[in-house]
Amino acid sequence: MPFLGCPGRRLWAIFGKRCGESCRIGFRCPPGQGNTKEACRIGTCDARTAAGLPEAALSKSGLYGRAAKVTCAHFSLPDRKEGTEMMVLETVNLEMDGPVATIYLNRPAKKNAMNPQMHRDMNQALDTIEAAGNIKAVVVTGVGDSFSAGMDLEECFLQPFDDPQLFYRTNLVALNWFKRLKAFPAVTIAKVNGFAFGGGLLVTGLCDLAVTSETALFGLSEINFGIFPAGGATWAATHNLPRKQALYYILTGDTMTGQQAQEYGLVNKAVPADQLDAETDRIVRKIVKKNPITLELAKQVYERTTTMDLPTAIDYDQAKLWELSRLSGNEWVNVALKQFEKRAYQPGLSTYDRAEAKS
Structure with a gap:
């Protein structure tokens, strides 16, 4: 059931049938903003255009101000079934369609770098998926041209570093959802649509399965700013790559393509970018038929x-x-x-x- 108004600044919506159609709670893409898949994914639909909802109500619901921008994919994409549910957070969008959940890392201007808010949002998204009780497959992907550029170096490291307790708490949230993803009861599938550095490579390695575009770039760039891959990133390399390859990328900071990632075993399949959705869907269809x-x-x-x-x-x-x-x-x-x-x-x-x- 769709609802408005919660401290987590969430929006559930039932997808409409065609571009521009209002969802059941009255949101509509503004003219010219909801006509393309990319526009919807980036989140150009403004919550303040909601029909019949005054500014005060939006403010109270948490969908105004910082959270005013919401993804309008839930009523403008023709490839979405009616009845699909969407949860929109500040940096993560969650889509649930029957037994399939898709998590979109949504900071495209920052190449989906993981800041503290994204770590909180990821924990909330995983909570929601577990609470649903019927999800068999969870796809993780990125909005725009990046899967994830890894940790936001300023927000996760530089800004809290002088306060040891804040630094610890900030990064503990990240480490918690990394561990949760690794042990998640549903089958997890990374759909790598672009850059996957540091934490992006880590998430790819934590997922049970992974599909990438051939031209996506993977890397462990930590050595380039003076540390080694931590927070599970070295673990992901050692458990998904042969020893010589793992050490090469850890020690040099060089990048590998999606095609190389398939050859080394980091991903299951590397396909042309225009086939990434179809290949991921093919695997998902197989998974959801199982017990x-x-x-x-x-x-x-x-x-x-x-x-x-x-x-x-x-x-x-x-x-x-x-x-x-x-x-x-x-x-x-x-x-x-x-x-x-x-x-x-x-x-x-x-x-x-x-x-x-x-x-």
């Missing part, structure tokens, strides 16, 4: 068994298999294998029909 309990437990088994010897790993995965059976009502036997028994599908080529499990 969400199986997806979550499969991730847990992978992560835990990377540090186990084989006998221990077998004991662990057998225990998790029993857990899966219990939590899903033995769906893999009662539905999936029964369909296979009838030759209704070929497990090596497709997944089973979960509609029977829900009936």
Whole structure:
């Protein structure tokens, strides 16, 4: 249900059917501002144009002043289904469409550099996705020509540095959502649409899967301003790149292209920029057909068994298999294998029909 008015300066909206159509709470893109996908993503729709909502009400709702600019994608993009929900924060937009959530890092003028507000917004977005309870896939991408240029060096480091407690609290918020993203129950997919430096490379490495444009640029530039990649960035490099490549980029600060990122294993696929949306959607369609309990437990088994010897790993995965059976009502036997028994599908080529499990 759409609503206005909360301390987090949030806006939920139900998408309209065509460009310029008002959403159900009365917002409309101003003429000439909501006619393109890019205009909507950047957020040129002004909350003060809301029909029937006086300035005082907007101010009280938190959608005036600092948060007056809101993304108008929720009623102007023809490729959005009616019923899709949108949460607009100061630096992050969250879109939820059935079992798929998309997080847009939204500071395009700063190449989506992560400032303290973005770290707070990311925690709030992850809270909302978890609370929804039905999300299977979470796509993380950037607005404009950048995925993320990494941490905002001024707001995260220079400005709070002289106050140790402020510096600690400022960056703890970032470290918390990095850890949350790594252990998130839904499948996380980085859609890298441009620059991915430092924290941008880190987020790519934390996600379960990643797709990039071939011309995107990745890098660990920390060595260029006198430190080593921290906050998990070195971890992301060592766990996603071969040793020699990880050390090369850590020690030189050089950049790699999206194509190189695929060759080294940082991303799953590198595609031409005009195919990035389609390739990401292809992967998402595969994910959302799966049992969400199986997806979550499969991730847990992978992560835990990377540090186990084989006998221990077998004991662990057998225990998790029993857990899966219990939590899903033995769906893999009662539905999936029964369909296979009838030759209704070929497990090596497709997944089973979960509609029977829900009936």
